[in-house]
Amino acid sequence: GAGVSQSPSNKVTEKGKDVELRCDPISGHTALYWYRQSLGQGLEFLIYFQGNSAPDKSGLPSDRFSAERTGGSVSTLTIQRTQQEDSAVYLCASSLVQDFIQPQHFGDGTRLSIL
Amino acid sequence: ILNVEQSPQSLHVQEGDSTNFTCSFPSSNFYALHWYRWETAKSPEALFVMTLNGDEKKKGRISATLNTKEGYSYLYIKGSQPEDSATYLCAFITGGGNKLTFGTGTQLKVEL
Numbered sequence: 001g002a003g004v005s006q007s008p009s010n011k012v013t014e015k016g017k018d019v020e021l022r023c024d025p026i027s028g029h030t031a032l033y034w035y036r037q038s039l040g041q042g043l044e045f046l047i048y049f050q051g052n053s054a055p056d057k058s059g060l061p062s063d064r065f066s067a068e069r070t071g072g073s074v075s076t077l078t079i080q081r082t083q084q085e086d087s088a089v090y091l092c093a094s095s096l097v098q099d100f101i102q103p104q105h106f107g108d109g110t111r112l113s114i115l
Numbered sequence: 116i117l118n119v120e121q122s123p124q125s126l127h128v129q130e131g132d133s134t135n136f137t138c139s140f141p142s143s144n145f146y147a148l149h150w151y152r153w154e155t156a157k158s159p160e161a162l163f164v165m166t167l168n169g170d171e172k173k174k175g176r177i178s179a180t181l182n183t184k185e186g187y188s189y190l191y192i193k194g195s196q197p198e199d200s201a202t203y204l205c206a207f208i209t210g211g212g213n214k215l216t217f218g219t220g221t222q223l224k225v226e227l
Contacts, residue, residue: 103161
């Protein structure tokens, strides 16, 4: 597709369950970023991948969060043993390279609700 | 901790009005400033990436200026239209930084 694709668009799950969010970046973009926006907060950086380099995980809020990027393309963000405070919109973005001079192209996000 | 502040938090204007809002960021070790527009039920859309003090960028009726010495950027919309209604986000990164730090946005509503 032409843009960044995220799935599912909405996810409702019970506290304690694991969830997996998927991001398909723009073809040819080597950099991929995950953010989340909790109610009333700004976009919060979680993790980024640049090419085949080790990801920068410095924004992950706890060890329940992990992400991987297979073959330099599709990425999945996994949240284990979800808590109510994990409820947020999770956004994925990609850019041509990770130099922060390139604009980031965002997907529509996954709205995660933890009951 | 880097703070990016946007003001006002929300703004209602009439169609045809011109408007502007502010993004403030730490002035030391500046690297780049991004502006995005986020319409409800859509994905954030890149407007501008600005890197040089005194930079001015324009896209249609929207323009932005940058003052890195005093740590602010203005976004201007000329002749607002209902389709301009959105949340406008700015994001900042320092030299050697590893992430964009986003403000909480200015929510603009343009009424007929």
